[in-house]
Amino acid sequence: MTAGALLLEHGTLIEGLGSPASVDGGVLVGADGRIQWAGAMTELPLNASSVDRIDVQGNWILPGFIDTHVHLSNADAQRDPFQRATLPTSFLNLSLVTSARATLHAGVTTVRDLGGADLGMKMAIDQGIIDGPRMLIAVTPISATGGHGDSRYPSGLDLGFRSTYPGLADGEVECRKRTREMLRAGADVIKIHATGGVWSPRDQPDDEGLTIAEIAAVVDEANRHRGKRVAAHAQGRGGISNAVLGGVASVEHGYQIDSVTVEEMLKRGTYLVPTLTTATTAPDRAVVPLVSYEKKMKWMEIAQECLPTALTSGVKIAMGTDSGVVAHGRNLTELRRLVEFGVDPMEALLAGTRYAADLLDLSDDVGSLSVGKFGDVVVTDCDPVVDIAKLEQSEHVVLVVKGGTVYKNLLSDA
Numbered sequence: 001m002t003a004g005a006l007l008l009e010h011g012t013l014i015e016g017l018g019s020p021a022s023v024d025g026g027v028l029v030g031a032d033g034r035i036q037w038a039g040a041m042t043e044l045p046l047n048a049s050s051v052d053r054i055d056v057q058g059n060w061i062l063p064g065f066i067d068t069h070v071h072l073s074n075a076d077a078q079r080d081p082f083q084r085a086t087l088p089t090s091f092l093n094l095s096l097v098t099s100a101r102a103t104l105h106a107g108v109t110t111v112r113d114l115g116g117a118d119l120g121m122k123m124a125i126d127q128g129i130i131d132g133p134r135m136l137i138a139v140t141p142i143s144a145t146g147g148h149g150d151s152r153y154p155s156g157l158d159l160g161f162r163s164t165y166p167g168l169a170d171g172e173v174e175c176r177k178r179t180r181e182m183l184r185a186g187a188d189v190i191k192i193h194a195t196g197g198v199w200s201p202r203d204q205p206d207d208e209g210l211t212i213a214e215i216a217a218v219v220d221e222a223n224r225h226r227g228k229r230v231a232a233h234a235q236g237r238g239g240i241s242n243a244v245l246g247g248v249a250s251v252e253h254g255y256q257i258d259s260v261t262v263e264e265m266l267k268r269g270t271y272l273v274p275t276l277t278t279a280t281t282a283p284d285r286a287v288v289p290l291v292s293y294e295k296k297m298k299w300m301e302i303a304q305e306c307l308p309t310a311l312t313s314g315v316k317i318a319m320g321t322d323s324g325v326v327a328h329g330r331n332l333t334e335l336r337r338l339v340e341f342g343v344d345p346m347e348a349l350l351a352g353t354r355y356a357a358d359l360l361d362l363s364d365d366v367g368s369l370s371v372g373k374f375g376d377v378v379v380t381d382c383d384p385v386v387d388i389a390k391l392e393q394s395e396h397v398v399l400v401v402k403g404g405t406v407y408k409n410l411l412s413d414a
Ligand SMILES: [Zn+2]
Pocket: 069, 070, 071, 114, 322, 325
């Protein structure tokens, strides 16, 4: 047994493979940060005397969760955009320290950041400078002029992302070039805007964004770089369809999704990331611009109408919250929302683990407590299937381990 190994013992084990929980189980993470064994304690295969042990006292052992839609560098999206524009960029960037830690402590050990975070932020987490989840990054979303990614007002004033890497593109050639620029900047995934949205000043969520041909150019270019995938912000019916026909891996939001597009997604294996946390959170009327408030209230209703049918159609689902637009650190709220929208609780857990790993093309590394994957493990003090709604309070996540390192442990106080 190598030094630095960690055994979590005596817990109710949910391996994330869809099978029911088994009592008195454990997980052994090797010094390399990878899982060496998971199973019933009676079958612990070795003399584990030199291993660090944590008795999890019958609590539930699960794979670390994966949030496939966050904006870690967006600390407080409820902020008035005009006031936000007055803040120094360094302040906005450093707020990621708090967001990343809150996310990890909520039980999320991997995120896909779909706009805002850059390679330096990901490196700071990887190198242990700050505590946070493993990150896949999109850098800046690719968007049409006047679309969801264009925050320029008619006055010419631009209150948008202060990214070094601009994302506006018109036509297939520019879309391909922006894709290459994002990959050069370190993007693991490409984000596009297939429709307008709530927070952009001059468009509506059912305005179409990039065309099918433009989206297909991005998808092809990303695919030419070791099969990188494309995620599409898409809220209105037409843009959702364009995104799917253009070949994206996931539809984000999908509020006005219809049965024709669901059929197409089933055929192609396209994921739906419904971001129900934001779709069910009313904005603060006192803070956000009136135009955004009105759009949000209307589109929350549309989401309530259209998403339940899609979410029970058999289409692939992954957990994503849009944290950054909603508060960081309450990511597992999404699980209860999925259940409220008709998803079976165990399926919701899988949407936050194994299915999310599949969407991110990380199935060899994360998403279940299988031998060889990273030792990303969380322990909850309530049954995550029966009491799934409790998980939104991060105090119910009592232990968080990422790559075999303990980042949060409330058990030691017990
Ligand atoms: Zn988002």
